[in-house]
Amino acid sequence: MSAKNVLSHSFWICWKDLVEFSRSKMRVIMLILMPLFMMAMVGFIFPSNNTTIKDQPVAVANLDVGYALYVPQNHTNISMNMSQILIEQINLVNNQTGMMKLSGARDFDEIKTRIQNGELSAGIIIPINFTREIVMGRQGSVEIVTDQSNPQLSATMQIVLSKTIEAIGTQVAMYKLNTTYNISMNYTISYIKPYNVEYRGIVEGESNYFQFVAPGIIAMTLMMSVMTGLPHAISYERDVGTLDGMLMAPIHRISIILGKVLAQTIRGLVQAVIIFLLAVFLFGVTIHGNIILVVLLILLTVYSFVGLGILITSFSDREETAAMVMMTLMFPMMFMSGVFFPIQQMPEFMQMVAKFLPLTYATTALRKVMVLGADTSAVSLELAILIGFGTILLAVSVPVFKRAMTR
Amino acid sequence: MNAIEVRNLTKRFNSFTAVDHVDFDVKKGEIFGLLGPNGAGKSTTMRMLCTLTRPSEGTAKVAGYDIIKEDARVREHIGLVAEKLIMYNDLTAWENLRLYGKLYNLPEDKLEKRIDKLLKFVRMEKWKHKRVGTFSTGMKQKINVIRAMIHEPEILFLDEPTLGLDPQSTVEIRELVRRINIEQGTTMILTTHIMVEADMLCNRVGIIDRGKIVALDTPSNLKKLVSGTDTLTMEFEIPNLTTELLGNLKSVDFVVSVLQEDATHVKVRAKGEDSFDRLLDLIRKNNGKIKIVKNLEPTLEDVFIHLTGREIREDTKKASPRRRPPWGNENERGRR
Numbered sequence: 001m002s003a004k005n006v007l008s009h010s011f012w013i014c015w016k017d018l019v020e021f022s023r024s025k026m027r028v029i030m031l032i033l034m035p036l037f038m039m040a041m042v043g044f045i046f047p048s049n050n051t052t053i054k055d056q057p058v059a060v061a062n063l064d065v066g067y068a069l070y071v072p073q074n075h076t077n078i079s080m081n082m083s084q085i086l087i088e089q090i091n092l093v094n095n096q097t098g099m100m101k102l103s104g105a106r107d108f109d110e111i112k113t114r115i116q117n118g119e120l121s122a123g124i125i126i127p128i129n130f131t132r133e134i135v136m137g138r139q140g141s142v143e144i145v146t147d148q149s150n151p152q153l154s155a156t157m158q159i160v161l162s163k164t165i166e167a168i169g170t171q172v173a174m175y176k177l178n179t180t181y182n183i184s185m186n187y188t189i190s191y192i193k194p195y196n197v198e199y200r201g202i203v204e205g206e207s208n209y210f211q212f213v214a215p216g217i218i219a220m221t222l223m224m225s226v227m228t229g230l231p232h233a234i235s236y237e238r239d240v241g242t243l244d245g246m247l248m249a250p251i252h253r254i255s256i257i258l259g260k261v262l263a264q265t266i267r268g269l270v271q272a273v274i275i276f277l278l279a280v281f282l283f284g285v286t287i288h289g290n291i292i293l294v295v296l297l298i299l300l301t302v303y304s305f306v307g308l309g310i311l312i313t314s315f316s317d318r319e320e321t322a323a324m325v326m327m328t329l330m331f332p333m334m335f336m337s338g339v340f341f342p343i344q345q346m347p348e349f350m351q352m353v354a355k356f357l358p359l360t361y362a363t364t365a366l367r368k369v370m371v372l373g374a375d376t377s378a379v380s381l382e383l384a385i386l387i388g389f390g391t392i393l394l395a396v397s398v399p400v401f402k403r404a405m406t407r
Numbered sequence: 408m409n410a411i412e413v414r415n416l417t418k419r420f421n422s423f424t425a426v427d428h429v430d431f432d433v434k435k436g437e438i439f440g441l442l443g444p445n446g447a448g449k450s451t452t453m454r455m456l457c458t459l460t461r462p463s464e465g466t467a468k469v470a471g472y473d474i475i476k477e478d479a480r481v482r483e484h485i486g487l488v489a490e491k492l493i494m495y496n497d498l499t500a501w502e503n504l505r506l507y508g509k510l511y512n513l514p515e516d517k518l519e520k521r522i523d524k525l526l527k528f529v530r531m532e533k534w535k536h537k538r539v540g541t542f543s544t545g546m547k548q549k550i551n552v553i554r555a556m557i558h559e560p561e562i563l564f565l566d567e568p569t570l571g572l573d574p575q576s577t578v579e580i581r582e583l584v585r586r587i588n589i590e591q592g593t594t595m596i597l598t599t600h601i602m603v604e605a606d607m608l609c610n611r612v613g614i615i616d617r618g619k620i621v622a623l624d625t626p627s628n629l630k631k632l633v634s635g636t637d638t639l640t641m642e643f644e645i646p647n648l649t650t651e652l653l654g655n656l657k658s659v660d661f662v663v664s665v666l667q668e669d670a671t672h673v674k675v676r677a678k679g680e681d682s683f684d685r686l687l688d689l690i691r692k693n694n695g696k697i698k699i700v701k702n703l704e705p706t707l708e709d710v711f712i713h714l715t716g717r718e719i720r721e722d723t724k725k726a727s728p729r730r731r732p733p734w735g736n737e738n739e740r741g742r743r
Binding site for chain 1: 457458459460461479480482483485486487489490491492493494495497498502506507509510511512538554
């Protein structure tokens with residue numbers, strides 16, 4: 001049987017699969033909705049950065065009693081209250097950023113109750129001796145109360161509030177330096193903060209979580225369409241009996257696999273393109289890499305999973321079994337391959353496991369190319385691993401499939 | 408020359424032997440029936456001949472090619488109409504036929520002509536561009552049959568082709584099978600558990616039971632196996648039929664089998680020269696009123712019982728967990 005025949009048969013099987021697929025409106029709609037949901041879900045659930053914090057309810061409990069400073073010259077007490085100034089300034093800063101919705105509270109217990117009731121995201125407590133400490137020349141301390149049941153928000157609120165209060169503190173310090181030591185306002189900052197840190201990425205533009213997650217979702221979607229689509233397509237046809245028609249035709253077994261894979265790949269590519277467009281136009285992801293390299297990586301991702309899909313098909317006697325095996329394998333792969341969270345955040349043994357998953361390399365490579373604009377040489381290791389993984393699995397799975405088909 | 412030569416064909420699934428050293432030949436141009444209850448090994452034999460299942464032992468030549476060594480060549484010359492339709496509901500009749508034509512490497516112009524000719528053959532030209540999913544089961548089976556013939560196979564395998572069809576479609580499909588055989592000269596192998604079907608269609612029938620061919624001949628010769636003996640088959644209509652009477656009938660030694668057909672009809676097979684008299688006596692003794700007695704011609708079912716000592720239908724019921732429409736067996740009874 002010539003290669004031309006094999007390709008022609010594959011083409012017709014692929015054509016059949018795609019026509020069959022396109023005749024079901026629901027399936028076509030889901031093909032488009034799935035990536036949309038995926039992107040929206042992960043994109044909106046995980047906060048990208050602090051700028052998304054808005055109108056968080058925060059209560060301020062001012063316990064400060066002020067300080068009466070005795071002035072010996074005229075034997076009077078000057079009542080001082082530094083906390084009022086702080087609160088005014090917090091209000092001032094918040095009016096500009098709009099991150100918080102400020103309210104008052106009596107004490108820690110009230111803040112605690114209101115956080116427990118879900119009415120507050122955080123609280124600020126100005127202690128009883130706040131003014132006194134400052135007047136005595138010491139640091140005035142402020143307590144920030146956060147909601148521990150929500151670590152993500154808690155961490156964010158800590159940063160937001162600390163930054164706000166720190167900024168106010170810096171202003172106060174600058175003013176003091178200016179008035180006390182006659183240092184020009186322009187130079188005061190260099191006394192308080194001699195070192196300044198600036199952030200700079202290796203590509204232009206701000207990073208956001210979509211940028212991190214979009215390449216991962218593309219890789220994941222491809223994996224899903226190959227790993228679920230292929231066994232489903234073959235096991236289903238075996239269950240309903242139509243696979244016999246193909247097995248009985250004078251065609252090479254490879255044509256069946258190739259045709260099915262082709263159809264799945266095209267479906268996967270359509271989804272990848274949808275994710276790509278959504279990422280760029282809806283979620284503001286900027287793509288820096290070479291499109292041809294991206295396409296190559298997408299095809300290699302498919303290639304690396306095809307063998308696994310065929311292997312599972314061969315071992316599953318029924319469609320249901322195939323679906324179960326698939327789910328069992330796919331979920332760990334989805335979460336352990338750095339699609340949603342950076343691998344570096346995982347415990348060490350999990351990182352080891354991730355090293356054996358092809359999705360890890362597909363995700364890493366796509367991310368490098370799409371977000372960082374890396375070229376072929378930068379992802380050569382990932383390319384080699386994907387090719388190697390795919391080839392080994394194909395070499396194993398194709399003979400197994402052939403045998404399984406004539407049980 | 409033989410279209411199919413089966414030698415020592417055996418298939419084992421773990422410890423279970425589904426097909427046990429089977430030998431038979433199918434002549435060119437004949438309709439050959441494999442008859443037996445479900446689970447007897449008909450389908451497995453057929454799947455091995457179609458190269459869909461690999462034999463554990465033995466082999467066969469189909470259209471002159473070995474099913475193990477030359478499986479690819481075998482496939483070029485055979486077509487299969489299986490119990491499960493080999494068609495895609497979301498594709499039109501034309502698209503389905505075209506797909507298989509392409510898989511059999513038919514050139515474009517020839518393929519179009521072939522499709523039109525086949526659709527005309529089953530008088531379904533009007534349905535060419537309609538989706539198969541919208542067809543009735545009978546129409547689907549017709550398309551399924553012509554689909555198996557798209558590449559003009561020398562040998563057509565029909566695995567329970569009328570299973571699940573309504574009575575009218577069953578008649579139509581049987582008619583179609585006969586027409587194909589006569590007009591195209593296609594050799595056919597048909598498996599069925601329906602005796603009448605085998606009797607009507609087949610030139611020769613192989614009766615298969617528990618993986619073995621127990622008899623192989625023309626239907627009329629097979630029936631002679633029974634009529635040549637002293638076994639009688641009679642149908643009694645007894646208005647006051649009781650379970651007690653049925654029990655008594657079953658318990659006497661000269662009665663081979665008792666099959667209750669409905670509330671008043673019972674079919675009895677009995678052995679011995681004076682068995683008719685003895686039966687009448689027995690029924691009267693049990694206060695049974697005999698309204699009508701019919702002496703039945705032996706059927707292939709009687710042959711099966713004669714050879715295996717079991718009812719094929721009882722076996723079918725027990726061995727078949729598959730869903731079957733209620734009319735399947737009724738239909739056969741009505742035609743008898």
